[in-house]
Amino acid sequence: MLKLQxxxxxxxxxxxxxEEGKVRFYSCGPxxxxxxxxxxxxxxxxxxxxxxxxxxxxxxxxFTQNVTDLDDKIINRAKEEGLKPEELAEKYAQAYFxxxxxxxxxxxxxxxxxxxxxxxxxxxxxxxxxxxxAYEIVGEVFYRVREFEDYGKLSGRSIxxxxxxxxxxxxxxxxxxLDFALWKSSTEDEPGWDSxxxxxxxxxxxxxSVMAQKTLGETIDIHAGGEDLIFPHHENEIAQAEARSGKQxxxxxxxxxxxxxxxxxxxxxxxxxxxxxxxxxxxxRETVRYFYxxxxxxxxxxxxxxxxxxxxxxxxxxxELLDRVDKLDLVEGEGEKPETPRGExxxxxxxxxxxxxxxxxxxxxxxxxGLGIIFEVVKETNKFLDEGRDEDLxxxxxxxxxxGTLGEPLGLFQEDRExxxxxxxxELMGLVLELRNDLREREEWDLADKIREGLRxxxxxxxxxxxxxxxxxxx
Ligand SMILES: [Zn+2]
Numbered sequence: 001m002l003k004l005q006x007x008x009x010x011x012x013x014x015x016x017x018x019e020e021g022k023v024r025f026y027s028c029g030p031x032x033x034x035x036x037x038x039x040x041x042x043x044x045x046x047x048x049x050x051x052x053x054x055x056x057x058x059x060x061x062x063f064t065q066n067v068t069d070l071d072d073k074i075i076n077r078a079k080e081e082g083l084k085p086e087e088l089a090e091k092y093a094q095a096y097f098x099x100x101x102x103x104x105x106x107x108x109x110x111x112x113x114x115x116x117x118x119x120x121x122x123x124x125x126x127x128x129x130x131x132x133x134a135y136e137i138v139g140e141v142f143y144r145v146r147e148f149e150d151y152g153k154l155s156g157r158s159i160x161x162x163x164x165x166x167x168x169x170x171x172x173x174x175x176x177x178l179d180f181a182l183w184k185s186s187t188e189d190e191p192g193w194d195s196x197x198x199x200x201x202x203x204x205x206x207x208x209s210v211m212a213q214k215t216l217g218e219t220i221d222i223h224a225g226g227e228d229l230i231f232p233h234h235e236n237e238i239a240q241a242e243a244r245s246g247k248q249x250x251x252x253x254x255x256x257x258x259x260x261x262x263x264x265x266x267x268x269x270x271x272x273x274x275x276x277x278x279x280x281x282x283x284x285r286e287t288v289r290y291f292y293x294x295x296x297x298x299x300x301x302x303x304x305x306x307x308x309x310x311x312x313x314x315x316x317x318x319x320e321l322l323d324r325v326d327k328l329d330l331v332e333g334e335g336e337k338p339e340t341p342r343g344e345x346x347x348x349x350x351x352x353x354x355x356x357x358x359x360x361x362x363x364x365x366x367x368x369x370g371l372g373i374i375f376e377v378v379k380e381t382n383k384f385l386d387e388g389r390d391e392d393l394x395x396x397x398x399x400x401x402x403x404g405t406l407g408e409p410l411g412l413f414q415e416d417r418e419x420x421x422x423x424x425x426x427e428l429m430g431l432v433l434e435l436r437n438d439l440r441e442r443e444e445w446d447l448a449d450k451i452r453e454g455l456r457x458x459x460x461x462x463x464x465x466x467x468x469x470x471x472x473x474x475x
Pocket of ligand 1: 027208233
Protein backbone atom coordinates (compact mmCIF):
# COMPACT_ATOMS: atom_id res chain seq x y z
CA MET A 1 0.00 0.00 0.00
CA LEU A 2 1.46 3.31 -1.12
CA LYS A 3 1.93 5.87 1.62
CA LEU A 4 2.59 9.54 1.00
CA GLN A 5 3.75 12.26 3.35
CA UNK A 6 0.96 14.82 3.20
CA UNK A 7 2.11 18.38 3.91
CA UNK A 8 -1.48 19.28 4.77
CA UNK A 9 -1.67 16.94 7.78
CA UNK A 10 2.04 16.46 8.42
CA UNK A 11 1.40 12.71 8.39
CA UNK A 12 2.49 9.74 6.34
CA UNK A 13 -0.87 8.62 4.97
CA UNK A 14 -2.13 5.69 2.97
CA UNK A 15 -2.84 6.92 -0.51
CA UNK A 16 -6.47 6.46 -1.40
CA UNK A 17 -7.75 8.44 -4.40
CA UNK A 18 -11.23 9.93 -4.32
CA GLU A 19 -12.38 7.72 -7.17
CA GLU A 20 -11.10 4.17 -7.01
CA GLY A 21 -8.31 3.48 -9.45
CA LYS A 22 -8.19 7.04 -10.82
CA VAL A 23 -5.69 9.70 -9.75
CA ARG A 24 -6.12 13.39 -10.48
CA PHE A 25 -2.68 14.93 -10.14
CA TYR A 26 -1.63 18.59 -10.51
CA SER A 27 1.88 19.95 -10.36
CA CYS A 28 2.82 23.63 -10.65
CA GLY A 29 4.53 24.31 -13.97
CA PRO A 30 7.05 26.92 -15.09
CA UNK A 31 6.78 30.63 -15.69
CA UNK A 32 8.23 30.75 -19.18
CA UNK A 33 10.54 33.77 -19.08
CA UNK A 34 13.83 31.86 -19.24
CA UNK A 35 15.20 28.33 -19.70
CA UNK A 36 14.52 26.28 -16.60
CA UNK A 37 17.39 25.60 -14.24
CA UNK A 38 18.41 22.47 -12.34
CA UNK A 39 16.40 23.55 -9.29
CA UNK A 40 13.22 23.93 -11.37
CA UNK A 41 13.99 20.54 -12.94
CA UNK A 42 13.64 18.70 -9.63
CA UNK A 43 9.82 18.76 -9.33
CA UNK A 44 9.50 18.10 -13.08
CA UNK A 45 11.58 14.92 -12.78
CA UNK A 46 10.48 13.60 -9.39
CA UNK A 47 6.77 14.08 -10.03
CA UNK A 48 7.16 12.54 -13.49
CA UNK A 49 8.57 9.60 -11.55
CA UNK A 50 5.67 9.54 -9.09
CA UNK A 51 3.19 9.71 -11.96
CA UNK A 52 4.86 6.69 -13.58
CA UNK A 53 5.02 4.83 -10.28
CA UNK A 54 1.28 5.38 -9.73
CA UNK A 55 0.76 3.82 -13.15
CA UNK A 56 3.11 0.98 -12.22
CA UNK A 57 0.78 0.42 -9.24
CA UNK A 58 -2.14 0.14 -11.65
CA UNK A 59 -3.73 3.58 -11.24
CA UNK A 60 -5.17 5.50 -14.15
CA UNK A 61 -3.46 8.88 -13.73
CA UNK A 62 -4.58 12.18 -15.21
CA PHE A 63 -1.76 14.66 -14.86
CA THR A 64 -1.91 18.44 -15.34
CA GLN A 65 1.06 20.76 -15.39
CA ASN A 66 0.33 24.36 -16.27
CA VAL A 67 2.41 26.83 -18.26
CA THR A 68 2.43 30.35 -16.84
CA ASP A 69 2.76 32.35 -20.01
CA LEU A 70 1.62 35.63 -18.47
CA ASP A 71 3.58 37.21 -15.65
CA ASP A 72 5.48 40.36 -14.71
CA LYS A 73 8.78 38.50 -15.15
CA ILE A 74 7.76 37.75 -18.74
CA ILE A 75 6.82 41.37 -19.37
CA ASN A 76 10.15 42.61 -17.98
CA ARG A 77 12.28 40.04 -19.76
CA ALA A 78 10.48 40.73 -23.05
CA LYS A 79 11.49 44.39 -22.79
CA GLU A 80 15.13 43.33 -22.28
CA GLU A 81 15.08 40.96 -25.25
CA GLY A 82 13.16 43.40 -27.46
CA LEU A 83 10.28 40.96 -27.98
CA LYS A 84 6.56 41.11 -27.36
CA PRO A 85 5.61 39.33 -24.12
CA GLU A 86 3.69 36.66 -26.07
CA GLU A 87 6.69 36.06 -28.36
CA LEU A 88 9.03 35.69 -25.42
CA ALA A 89 6.62 33.34 -23.64
CA GLU A 90 6.29 31.21 -26.77
CA LYS A 91 10.06 31.00 -27.18
CA TYR A 92 10.62 29.76 -23.64
CA ALA A 93 7.53 27.54 -23.64
CA GLN A 94 9.01 25.72 -26.65
CA ALA A 95 12.39 25.47 -24.89
CA TYR A 96 10.62 24.09 -21.80
CA PHE A 97 8.96 21.32 -23.82
CA UNK A 98 12.25 20.49 -25.58
CA UNK A 99 14.15 20.31 -22.31
CA UNK A 100 11.51 18.12 -20.66
CA UNK A 101 11.74 15.80 -23.62
CA UNK A 102 15.54 15.70 -23.37
CA UNK A 103 15.16 14.78 -19.70
CA UNK A 104 12.80 11.95 -20.58
CA UNK A 105 9.88 13.62 -18.77
CA UNK A 106 6.62 12.47 -20.30
CA UNK A 107 4.33 15.28 -21.48
CA UNK A 108 1.46 16.02 -19.08
CA UNK A 109 -2.04 14.96 -20.15
CA UNK A 110 -3.12 18.58 -19.80
CA UNK A 111 -0.79 21.53 -20.32
CA UNK A 112 -3.06 24.54 -19.82
CA UNK A 113 -1.71 27.99 -20.53
CA UNK A 114 -2.92 30.99 -18.55
CA UNK A 115 -3.65 33.08 -21.63
CA UNK A 116 -6.20 30.44 -22.71
CA UNK A 117 -7.97 30.65 -19.35
CA UNK A 118 -8.43 34.38 -18.81
CA UNK A 119 -12.22 34.20 -19.33
CA UNK A 120 -12.48 31.41 -16.78
CA UNK A 121 -10.33 33.36 -14.35
CA UNK A 122 -12.58 36.43 -14.67
CA UNK A 123 -15.67 34.33 -13.89
CA UNK A 124 -13.89 32.75 -10.96
CA UNK A 125 -12.89 36.13 -9.51
CA UNK A 126 -16.46 37.40 -9.94
CA UNK A 127 -17.73 34.41 -7.96
CA UNK A 128 -15.24 35.12 -5.17
CA UNK A 129 -16.39 38.76 -4.99
CA UNK A 130 -20.01 37.63 -4.88
CA UNK A 131 -19.29 35.33 -1.96
CA UNK A 132 -17.50 38.08 -0.04
CA UNK A 133 -14.03 36.57 -0.39
CA ALA A 134 -12.67 39.32 -2.62
CA TYR A 135 -12.99 43.07 -3.14
CA GLU A 136 -12.25 45.50 -5.89
CA ILE A 137 -10.29 48.70 -5.46
CA VAL A 138 -9.81 50.93 -8.49
CA GLY A 139 -9.35 48.28 -11.17
CA GLU A 140 -7.66 45.70 -8.99
CA VAL A 141 -9.17 42.80 -7.09
CA PHE A 142 -7.77 41.41 -3.85
CA TYR A 143 -8.52 38.23 -1.94
CA ARG A 144 -9.82 38.89 1.58
CA VAL A 145 -7.62 36.54 3.60
CA ARG A 146 -9.41 37.13 6.94
CA GLU A 147 -12.63 35.86 5.40
CA PHE A 148 -11.22 32.37 4.81
CA GLU A 149 -11.22 30.61 8.17
CA ASP A 150 -8.73 27.92 7.22
CA TYR A 151 -6.08 30.32 5.92
CA GLY A 152 -2.68 29.03 7.02
CA LYS A 153 -3.69 25.38 7.33
CA LEU A 154 -1.11 24.14 4.82
CA SER A 155 1.85 25.99 6.30
CA GLY A 156 0.48 25.25 9.77
CA ARG A 157 0.56 28.85 10.88
CA SER A 158 -2.01 31.41 11.90
CA ILE A 159 -2.66 34.56 9.93
CA UNK A 160 -0.88 36.59 12.61
CA UNK A 161 2.20 34.36 12.52
CA UNK A 162 2.28 34.57 8.76
CA UNK A 163 1.95 38.31 8.83
CA UNK A 164 4.85 38.83 11.20
CA UNK A 165 7.04 36.21 9.48
CA UNK A 166 6.50 37.17 5.89
CA UNK A 167 7.77 40.19 4.11
CA UNK A 168 4.46 41.48 2.92
CA UNK A 169 4.31 44.67 0.99
CA UNK A 170 2.44 47.44 2.69
CA UNK A 171 -0.25 48.56 0.32
CA UNK A 172 -2.70 51.13 1.63
CA UNK A 173 -5.41 49.85 -0.68
CA UNK A 174 -5.51 46.46 1.00
CA UNK A 175 -7.71 45.69 4.00
CA UNK A 176 -4.99 43.39 5.33
CA UNK A 177 -1.33 43.17 4.33
CA LEU A 178 -1.75 39.42 3.58
CA ASP A 179 -4.52 40.05 1.06
CA PHE A 180 -3.23 39.20 -2.39
CA ALA A 181 -4.04 40.25 -5.94
CA LEU A 182 -6.48 38.19 -7.98
CA TRP A 183 -6.65 40.74 -10.76
CA LYS A 184 -4.17 43.49 -11.63
CA SER A 185 -4.76 46.47 -13.86
CA SER A 186 -2.60 46.76 -16.98
CA THR A 187 -1.05 49.86 -18.46
CA GLU A 188 -1.28 50.55 -22.20
CA ASP A 189 1.91 48.65 -23.02
CA GLU A 190 1.21 45.67 -20.78
CA PRO A 191 -0.86 42.65 -21.89
CA GLY A 192 -4.44 43.10 -20.78
CA TRP A 193 -7.97 41.76 -21.12
CA ASP A 194 -11.28 43.55 -20.65
CA SER A 195 -12.93 42.70 -17.38
CA UNK A 196 -15.69 44.04 -15.10
CA UNK A 197 -12.88 45.94 -13.30
CA UNK A 198 -11.34 47.43 -16.44
CA UNK A 199 -8.45 46.26 -18.60
CA UNK A 200 -6.08 44.01 -16.70
CA UNK A 201 -4.56 40.57 -16.14
CA UNK A 202 -4.79 37.78 -13.56
CA UNK A 203 -2.54 37.51 -10.52
CA UNK A 204 -0.30 34.47 -10.27
CA UNK A 205 -2.04 32.37 -7.60
CA UNK A 206 -5.48 32.39 -9.18
CA UNK A 207 -4.17 30.71 -12.35
CA UNK A 208 -3.30 27.45 -10.66
CA SER A 209 -6.63 27.13 -8.82
CA VAL A 210 -8.54 27.76 -12.03
CA MET A 211 -6.47 25.52 -14.31
CA ALA A 212 -6.29 22.68 -11.78
CA GLN A 213 -10.04 22.69 -11.21
CA LYS A 214 -10.94 23.24 -14.87
CA THR A 215 -8.85 20.32 -16.05
CA LEU A 216 -9.25 17.90 -13.12
CA GLY A 217 -12.37 18.89 -11.17
CA GLU A 218 -13.13 20.74 -7.93
CA THR A 219 -11.35 18.22 -5.72
CA ILE A 220 -8.09 16.74 -6.91
CA ASP A 221 -6.09 13.92 -5.36
CA ILE A 222 -2.52 15.16 -5.47
CA HIS A 223 -1.16 18.70 -5.70
CA ALA A 224 2.61 18.87 -5.94
CA GLY A 225 5.33 21.50 -6.14
CA GLY A 226 8.55 22.73 -4.56
CA GLU A 227 8.50 23.43 -0.82
CA ASP A 228 9.26 27.09 -1.57
CA LEU A 229 5.72 27.33 -2.97
CA ILE A 230 3.92 26.33 0.26
CA PHE A 231 3.58 29.94 1.32
CA PRO A 232 2.11 31.99 -0.11
CA HIS A 233 1.38 30.27 -3.44
CA HIS A 234 -0.21 27.00 -2.30
CA GLU A 235 -1.84 28.54 0.75
CA ASN A 236 -3.48 31.02 -1.61
CA GLU A 237 -4.51 28.32 -4.07
CA ILE A 238 -6.37 26.57 -1.24
CA ALA A 239 -8.02 29.80 -0.09
CA GLN A 240 -9.29 30.57 -3.60
CA ALA A 241 -10.40 27.08 -4.55
CA GLU A 242 -12.09 26.13 -1.29
CA ALA A 243 -13.81 29.50 -0.89
CA ARG A 244 -15.24 29.09 -4.35
CA SER A 245 -16.32 25.43 -4.27
CA GLY A 246 -16.93 24.91 -0.57
CA LYS A 247 -15.11 21.60 -1.00
CA GLN A 248 -11.63 20.35 -0.22
CA UNK A 249 -9.28 21.39 -3.03
CA UNK A 250 -6.41 18.87 -2.89
CA UNK A 251 -6.35 15.79 -0.69
CA UNK A 252 -2.59 15.16 -0.67
CA UNK A 253 -0.09 18.00 -0.87
CA UNK A 254 3.41 16.88 -1.79
CA UNK A 255 6.46 19.11 -1.68
CA UNK A 256 9.97 18.45 -2.89
CA UNK A 257 12.99 19.78 -1.03
CA UNK A 258 15.23 22.40 -2.55
CA UNK A 259 18.39 21.95 -4.56
CA UNK A 260 21.77 23.35 -3.60
CA UNK A 261 24.87 23.71 -5.71
CA UNK A 262 28.07 22.40 -4.12
CA UNK A 263 26.38 22.86 -0.75
CA UNK A 264 25.34 26.45 -1.37
CA UNK A 265 22.05 28.04 -2.17
CA UNK A 266 21.72 28.40 -5.92
CA UNK A 267 21.32 31.96 -7.08
CA UNK A 268 21.94 34.04 -10.13
CA UNK A 269 23.69 36.69 -8.09
CA UNK A 270 26.18 34.18 -6.60
CA UNK A 271 26.89 33.01 -10.13
CA UNK A 272 26.40 29.35 -9.12
CA UNK A 273 23.53 28.80 -11.40
CA UNK A 274 22.96 26.27 -14.12
CA UNK A 275 20.34 25.58 -16.76
CA UNK A 276 19.11 22.00 -17.12
CA UNK A 277 19.95 22.06 -20.84
CA UNK A 278 23.60 22.83 -20.04
CA UNK A 279 23.86 19.84 -17.73
CA UNK A 280 22.52 17.71 -20.58
CA UNK A 281 25.47 18.78 -22.70
CA UNK A 282 27.78 16.98 -20.26
CA UNK A 283 25.64 14.08 -19.07
CA UNK A 284 23.11 11.79 -20.67
CA ARG A 285 19.55 11.92 -19.45
CA GLU A 286 19.57 8.70 -17.46
CA THR A 287 22.56 9.96 -15.49
CA VAL A 288 20.71 13.19 -14.75
CA ARG A 289 17.53 11.36 -13.77
CA TYR A 290 19.48 8.93 -11.61
CA PHE A 291 21.05 11.87 -9.81
CA TYR A 292 17.63 13.37 -8.98
CA UNK A 293 16.21 10.03 -7.79
CA UNK A 294 19.26 9.15 -5.70
CA UNK A 295 18.00 11.42 -2.89
CA UNK A 296 14.50 11.23 -1.41
CA UNK A 297 12.37 13.94 -3.02
CA UNK A 298 11.57 15.68 0.25
CA UNK A 299 15.20 16.05 1.31
CA UNK A 300 17.57 18.79 0.17
CA UNK A 301 19.54 17.68 -2.89
CA UNK A 302 23.13 18.67 -3.44
CA UNK A 303 24.07 19.27 -7.04
CA UNK A 304 27.76 18.77 -7.78
CA UNK A 305 29.80 17.46 -10.68
CA UNK A 306 31.06 14.72 -8.39
CA UNK A 307 27.50 13.59 -7.62
CA UNK A 308 26.70 13.52 -11.33
CA UNK A 309 29.81 11.47 -12.06
CA UNK A 310 28.82 9.04 -9.31
CA UNK A 311 25.39 8.80 -10.91
CA UNK A 312 26.99 8.10 -14.30
CA UNK A 313 29.08 5.24 -12.93
CA UNK A 314 26.10 3.79 -11.05
CA UNK A 315 24.07 3.78 -14.27
CA UNK A 316 27.00 2.22 -16.12
CA UNK A 317 27.25 -0.57 -13.57
CA UNK A 318 23.66 -1.58 -14.32
CA UNK A 319 24.24 -1.44 -18.08
CA GLU A 320 27.37 -3.59 -17.71
CA LEU A 321 25.20 -6.31 -16.21
CA LEU A 322 22.51 -5.87 -18.86
CA ASP A 323 25.23 -6.15 -21.50
CA ARG A 324 26.60 -9.27 -19.85
CA VAL A 325 23.13 -10.80 -19.94
CA ASP A 326 22.64 -9.82 -23.59
CA LYS A 327 25.91 -11.40 -24.61
CA LEU A 328 25.18 -14.73 -22.94
CA ASP A 329 25.50 -17.54 -25.38
CA LEU A 330 22.20 -19.17 -24.68
CA VAL A 331 20.57 -22.09 -26.35
CA GLU A 332 17.47 -20.63 -27.95
CA GLY A 333 14.18 -22.34 -27.43
CA GLU A 334 14.85 -23.35 -23.85
CA GLY A 335 12.17 -22.33 -21.42
CA GLU A 336 13.01 -19.67 -18.88
CA LYS A 337 11.96 -21.94 -16.05
CA PRO A 338 14.26 -22.87 -13.21
CA GLU A 339 15.29 -26.45 -13.78
CA THR A 340 17.94 -26.75 -11.10
CA PRO A 341 17.82 -26.08 -7.33
CA ARG A 342 20.27 -23.23 -7.93
CA GLY A 343 17.95 -21.77 -10.56
CA GLU A 344 14.93 -22.11 -8.33
CA UNK A 345 16.70 -20.33 -5.55
CA UNK A 346 17.68 -17.49 -7.89
CA UNK A 347 14.13 -17.12 -9.22
CA UNK A 348 12.79 -16.96 -5.69
CA UNK A 349 15.32 -14.24 -4.88
CA UNK A 350 14.19 -12.18 -7.86
CA UNK A 351 10.54 -12.45 -6.79
CA UNK A 352 11.47 -11.30 -3.30
CA UNK A 353 13.47 -8.38 -4.67
CA UNK A 354 10.55 -7.24 -6.78
CA UNK A 355 8.38 -7.16 -3.67
CA UNK A 356 11.13 -5.37 -1.74
CA UNK A 357 11.28 -2.73 -4.47
CA UNK A 358 7.57 -1.99 -4.09
CA UNK A 359 7.89 -1.96 -0.32
CA UNK A 360 10.60 0.69 -0.60
CA UNK A 361 8.84 2.80 -3.21
CA UNK A 362 5.58 2.59 -1.25
CA UNK A 363 7.27 4.41 1.62
CA UNK A 364 6.55 7.92 0.41
CA UNK A 365 8.08 7.23 -3.03
CA UNK A 366 11.43 6.29 -1.57
CA UNK A 367 13.45 6.23 -4.78
CA UNK A 368 16.90 5.77 -3.16
CA UNK A 369 15.45 2.63 -1.54
CA GLY A 370 14.06 1.47 -4.88
CA LEU A 371 17.41 2.04 -6.57
CA GLY A 372 19.10 0.10 -3.77
CA ILE A 373 16.94 -2.91 -4.62
CA ILE A 374 17.78 -2.63 -8.32
CA PHE A 375 21.45 -2.85 -7.31
CA GLU A 376 20.63 -5.95 -5.26
CA VAL A 377 19.26 -7.49 -8.46
CA VAL A 378 22.48 -6.54 -10.27
CA LYS A 379 24.63 -8.01 -7.50
CA GLU A 380 22.66 -11.26 -7.27
CA THR A 381 22.64 -11.70 -11.04
CA ASN A 382 26.37 -11.12 -11.35
CA LYS A 383 26.93 -13.67 -8.61
CA PHE A 384 24.60 -16.10 -10.34
CA LEU A 385 26.50 -15.68 -13.60
CA ASP A 386 29.91 -15.96 -11.92
CA GLU A 387 28.95 -19.35 -10.54
CA GLY A 388 27.40 -20.11 -13.89
CA ARG A 389 26.19 -23.43 -15.18
CA ASP A 390 24.97 -23.61 -18.73
CA GLU A 391 21.62 -25.20 -18.06
CA ASP A 392 20.18 -22.38 -15.94
CA LEU A 393 21.94 -19.24 -17.19
CA UNK A 394 18.88 -18.42 -19.23
CA UNK A 395 17.34 -17.23 -15.96
CA UNK A 396 19.64 -14.22 -16.01
CA UNK A 397 17.41 -12.92 -18.79
CA UNK A 398 14.50 -12.68 -16.38
CA UNK A 399 16.75 -10.59 -14.17
CA UNK A 400 17.51 -8.29 -17.13
CA UNK A 401 13.82 -7.88 -17.80
CA UNK A 402 13.14 -7.24 -14.12
CA UNK A 403 15.65 -4.38 -14.12
CA GLY A 404 13.81 -2.84 -17.08
CA THR A 405 10.49 -3.19 -15.26
CA LEU A 406 11.74 -1.71 -11.98
CA GLY A 407 13.61 1.07 -13.77
CA GLU A 408 10.63 2.18 -15.84
CA PRO A 409 8.92 4.35 -13.15
CA LEU A 410 12.19 6.23 -12.83
CA GLY A 411 12.78 6.39 -16.58
CA LEU A 412 16.00 4.41 -16.06
CA PHE A 413 17.60 1.39 -17.74
CA GLN A 414 15.34 1.65 -20.74
CA GLU A 415 18.02 1.98 -23.42
CA ASP A 416 19.70 -0.56 -25.60
CA ARG A 417 23.19 0.77 -25.26
CA GLU A 418 24.81 -1.95 -27.33
CA UNK A 419 22.95 -1.30 -30.53
CA UNK A 420 25.11 0.15 -33.26
CA UNK A 421 24.38 1.09 -36.82
CA UNK A 422 27.77 0.16 -38.27
CA UNK A 423 29.20 0.49 -41.81
CA UNK A 424 28.81 3.72 -43.78
CA UNK A 425 26.46 5.07 -41.12
CA UNK A 426 29.17 4.64 -38.51
CA GLU A 427 31.51 6.78 -40.62
CA LEU A 428 28.77 9.33 -41.27
CA MET A 429 28.29 9.68 -37.53
CA GLY A 430 32.00 10.27 -37.16
CA LEU A 431 31.77 13.06 -39.71
CA VAL A 432 28.73 14.67 -38.07
CA LEU A 433 30.39 14.63 -34.66
CA GLU A 434 33.59 16.09 -36.09
CA LEU A 435 31.58 18.96 -37.60
CA ARG A 436 29.81 19.49 -34.31
CA ASN A 437 33.12 19.61 -32.46
CA ASP A 438 34.42 22.21 -34.90
CA LEU A 439 31.32 24.30 -34.24
CA ARG A 440 31.80 23.96 -30.51
CA GLU A 441 35.39 25.08 -30.78
CA ARG A 442 34.15 28.18 -32.57
CA GLU A 443 31.53 28.59 -29.82
CA GLU A 444 28.74 28.25 -32.36
CA TRP A 445 26.56 26.72 -29.65
CA ASP A 446 23.25 27.14 -31.46
CA LEU A 447 24.41 25.13 -34.48
CA ALA A 448 26.15 22.54 -32.34
CA ASP A 449 22.96 22.12 -30.30
CA LYS A 450 20.93 21.87 -33.47
CA ILE A 451 22.99 18.85 -34.49
CA ARG A 452 22.60 17.28 -31.06
CA GLU A 453 18.84 17.90 -31.11
CA GLY A 454 18.52 16.60 -34.67
CA LEU A 455 20.38 13.42 -33.80
CA ARG A 456 18.27 12.99 -30.70
CA UNK A 457 15.14 13.16 -32.82
CA UNK A 458 16.63 10.35 -34.93
CA UNK A 459 17.07 8.36 -31.74
CA UNK A 460 20.81 8.94 -31.45
CA UNK A 461 22.03 10.16 -28.09
CA UNK A 462 25.45 11.78 -27.87
CA UNK A 463 27.58 12.34 -24.83
CA UNK A 464 30.65 14.52 -24.45
CA UNK A 465 33.41 13.04 -22.38
CA UNK A 466 36.98 14.07 -21.66
CA UNK A 467 38.26 11.84 -24.43
CA UNK A 468 35.78 12.83 -27.12
CA UNK A 469 32.13 12.31 -27.96
CA UNK A 470 30.37 8.99 -27.48
CA UNK A 471 27.09 8.16 -29.10
CA UNK A 472 24.49 5.46 -28.98
CA UNK A 473 21.17 4.57 -30.56
CA UNK A 474 18.18 4.64 -28.24
CA UNK A 475 15.26 2.35 -28.61
ZN1 LIG B 1 0.85 26.72 -8.83
